[in-house]
Amino acid sequence: MPSQQDVVAALAGIMGPDGRTPLPQSGVLGGVVVREDRVFVSLEVQAVRAAEAEPMRAAVERAVSALPGVGKAFVTLTTPSKGEAGAAPRPAPTPAPTPAHDHGHHHGHDHGHSHAAAAPGPGPKAQAARTAQGVPGVRTIIAVASGKGGVGKSTTSANLALALRNLGQKVAVLDADIYGPSMPRLFGLKQKPEVIEGKTMRPLEAFGLKIMSIGFLVEEETPMIWRGPMVMSAITQMLREVAWGDVDIMVVDMPPGTGDAQLTMAQSVPLAGSVIVSTPQDLALIDARRGIAMFRRTEVPILGIVENMSTFVCPHCGTKTDIFSHGGAQHEAERLGVPYLGEVPLALPIRETSDAGRPIVVADPQGPHAQAYMGIAQRLMATLQGSRSRPAPRIVTE
Numbered sequence: 001m002p003s004q005q006d007v008v009a010a011l012a013g014i015m016g017p018d019g020r021t022p023l024p025q026s027g028v029l030g031g032v033v034v035r036e037d038r039v040f041v042s043l044e045v046q047a048v049r050a051a052e053a054e055p056m057r058a059a060v061e062r063a064v065s066a067l068p069g070v071g072k073a074f075v076t077l078t079t080p081s082k083g084e085a086g087a088a089p090r091p092a093p094t095p096a097p098t099p100a101h102d103h104g105h106h107h108g109h110d111h112g113h114s115h116a117a118a119a120p121g122p123g124p125k126a127q128a129a130r131t132a133q134g135v136p137g138v139r140t141i142i143a144v145a146s147g148k149g150g151v152g153k154s155t156t157s158a159n160l161a162l163a164l165r166n167l168g169q170k171v172a173v174l175d176a177d178i179y180g181p182s183m184p185r186l187f188g189l190k191q192k193p194e195v196i197e198g199k200t201m202r203p204l205e206a207f208g209l210k211i212m213s214i215g216f217l218v219e220e221e222t223p224m225i226w227r228g229p230m231v232m233s234a235i236t237q238m239l240r241e242v243a244w245g246d247v248d249i250m251v252v253d254m255p256p257g258t259g260d261a262q263l264t265m266a267q268s269v270p271l272a273g274s275v276i277v278s279t280p281q282d283l284a285l286i287d288a289r290r291g292i293a294m295f296r297r298t299e300v301p302i303l304g305i306v307e308n309m310s311t312f313v314c315p316h317c318g319t320k321t322d323i324f325s326h327g328g329a330q331h332e333a334e335r336l337g338v339p340y341l342g343e344v345p346l347a348l349p350i351r352e353t354s355d356a357g358r359p360i361v362v363a364d365p366q367g368p369h370a371q372a373y374m375g376i377a378q379r380l381m382a383t384l385q386g387s388r389s390r391p392a393p394r395i396v397t398e
């Protein structure tokens, strides 16, 4: 395993943006993290200079990869983010407005139209769209999102993926939840993905699904200040440097919340649409509303709302109790004019099977809970087929 100093020393032969100053002295080196045989390097460049910095990024990747003991190098361009510790940086292309406004809450509007592409010519919007290219072999990518943590987004992602597989789809799961990747636990996966043919990783497999998790690439104890910059790099690598093969539907488990990190993610992954998971509590619904507003801003279609923990099923007698006012999500979906995909009760077997690494759709496929997920998957397929018949937004690439 190389030390941080070894990595920095290996970069001395590469020139910084001015072409004269060695990179370690040039002020662009955001940081270096070494985790066993994986090395993460972030290079800070102004967003508008991202394109011209690409050869430098590639040179750093080559130099670090060539060091003895390095299995994989993750080199990412990040915009200087002073004072934004912990937030995922935006992908390179968004030109920063005046610094005073850079992190303001209105910033998201800048992203508003970058996905679709009405932007004429290669302006900044077209550049932003470039980050969301399709993934070879993967036909449809959907995000599973929630307004806040702990509503069962990951449990829903895993069971929905399995239910889609039961419908005959070839399904992959990409766990992009930087705050707490859950797929290793949900699918009982402890091993790391194998690197095949140089840079490409082979996704792990469980129950017929192909699975990649940010948890396989970034250690859990990595501080958020590091995870932030690594995130975009890791997501990009999970999309592009993984031998996904032939995939009908990829389910992306998004980080919870509706902040900048989520917005960035929503823009970096070429999404067909998103599924919003919500519990019936009003508070959660308010947050789900924010989530919906966020996806509307990014022009990612909402494929529907899932109501999780809708009723409580007593593990002893099977009696159903509405702990929260049940049906809130259905009502909210109607009000917002987005499809209601269905509900999943709060039931002990759902948690137990998830904790045991065998989600309920495989543990008890004929049971009522698995059937609830099957219904959701069927409605989702119908919505996807409906949205496919509409013209897809044109993505501008340069």
Ligand SMILES: Nc1ncnc2c1ncn2[C@@H]1O[C@H](COP(=O)(O)OP(=O)(O)OP(=O)(O)O)[C@@H](O)[C@H]1O
Pocket: 146, 148, 149, 150, 151, 152, 153, 154, 155, 156, 177, 180, 182, 256, 308, 309, 344, 345, 346, 347, 348, 350, 351, 352, 354, 355
């Ligand atoms: N329908 C359900 N019935 C019983 N337990 C559930 C249900 N859905 C989720 N859980 C449990 O609730 C907990 C949180 O679920 P999960 O990790 O899926 O939520 P999340 O929204 O992804 O959380 P985070 O935002 O922290 O990643 C887990 O212990 C999970 O097993």
